Amino acid sequence: MHTPDSADRYRTRYVQRLPLRQRMRQGDTLLGSFVFLPHPSVIEILAEAGLDFFILDHEHSPKSWETMENMVRAAEVYGLPVVVRVHENTPQTILHALEIGAVGVAVPFVENADDVRRAALAARYAPAGLRGTCTQTRAARHGAFRKEYAAYAASRNEDVVIVGLIENRSGVEQIEQILSVPNGLDAVLLGRADLANDFDRPGMSGDSAVVEACDKILAAVQRESARRPSGQAVASITAIYGAGDVAHWRDRGCSIFVAPSESSMLYDAACAWRKDVGQAAKPG
Template sequence: MKNRTKALLREGERALGTWGMLADPTAIELAGIAGLDFVQVDMEHTARDLPTIEHMARAADVVGITLLVRVPENNPKTILRVLETGVQGIVVPQLESGEDAARAVAAMRYPLGGERGVCSITRASRYGSLRPQFAEYVESADRELLLVGLIETAAGVENIDDILAAGVEVAFVGRRDLSGSLGVHGAVEHPSVLEAQDKVIKAVAAHGNAWAGLVPYRNPGEQEWITHDAPFLAYRNDISLLLEAYQNAVCMLGRESASAGGRDGQR
């Protein structure tokens, strides 16, 4: 299937998405219905399992949204198993060197461009129905799958040129982890964090064959984010958006929310 997000990036358009923390395919469908281009489902900080990812991939296909999965580690077998569910890309955490990036690229691409294991009867390859055209499927998979690398340590920033040269397509700046790596935990607007972020964005622009990704920690309607050179933009996550909507509803109905009032949330 054509990767909607990758097509936008190739055309010079901004791709808008969010992080997926909920273990529910319905959340993926809602994101697509709302008009987002991608969801990055988190397997690093959640208890998400592969059967759930596969159902989420089905939901993404229904609404035409790009499903990307943040794998828990840069492990070839983990990446392989996630790809075989039929998702359209991988988000790899804590890339710190060209060698790290090359390992992820090799796990994602079929031979001869990589080392991905070949199986023609998975959901990704339509359960064997593509066997007569499997070579064409391999070519399209290598073309359409999107590789996002999280740059979230000082070492990753320092080695960004090597990471991009290895084949990472989106260099996504993870400012919360980056702030910790730089010794300013949680201060995502700290000058040292913003300086590191700008170094990544400039490296991507100079590379010419990749895109920059960010989470806007300010309102994306503000002029800074409209003009910022980051075409891959992930706004918040499904849990925080749902929680905020519930809190606003409680306040609108004249009751202080549990989190705002310091109560334990019990009814």
């Protein structure tokens, strides 16, 4: 059981569990989901199902910042953290994601070490970074921390999560440099769909070329983690559709598994219901 410490004061009011960053870095097995549909009720349903965290998609889906803020609120009621997959690796976009209360960002198309440095600087306050300062945001509890802002900022710098999506050949080729950035990535997410596109195999994320690229990424993650002190490993994340895929990726070092989207789970469940009930409802 997590025992609250002084840093808990600066975490979101309802999230008093072990910080997501710490759980990632110590190698905990975590189950999450990308979330595409723009409504807090989606978060409530997934939280009731027992998921550990959520990645709100802002790259492919049309959620407003206001909607995402309310989705973060819904997660906090359950004590669960939210990461935002931002649509671009810019300081302003990363700032918006963190100011609504997300604990971190997932950055698409990380291709080199400079991409990691850019995201890390945007996600942290001075002196560790260049994140814009405002004492009145939701993340800072609307001004409640203005008299102790230095302590708040230091706590946020320590807990912020940065996930890098490796989605093309450049990222695969530069993976060693990407992982070597100090205080950079906490986790790598395998972007297998876009890797398949980059290898001219659209829709074939299980193709041998894609699997080989992922193996190279995961091997580099394991080497980097072995070089780091205990409890500071880089986590590996992959999206899977079902339990049948777990063993393949777990054996290669993945400890975090996410559903590609809640909408895909809804679609699959609806199809299964239609098939089963339709069959049972046939006369005779």
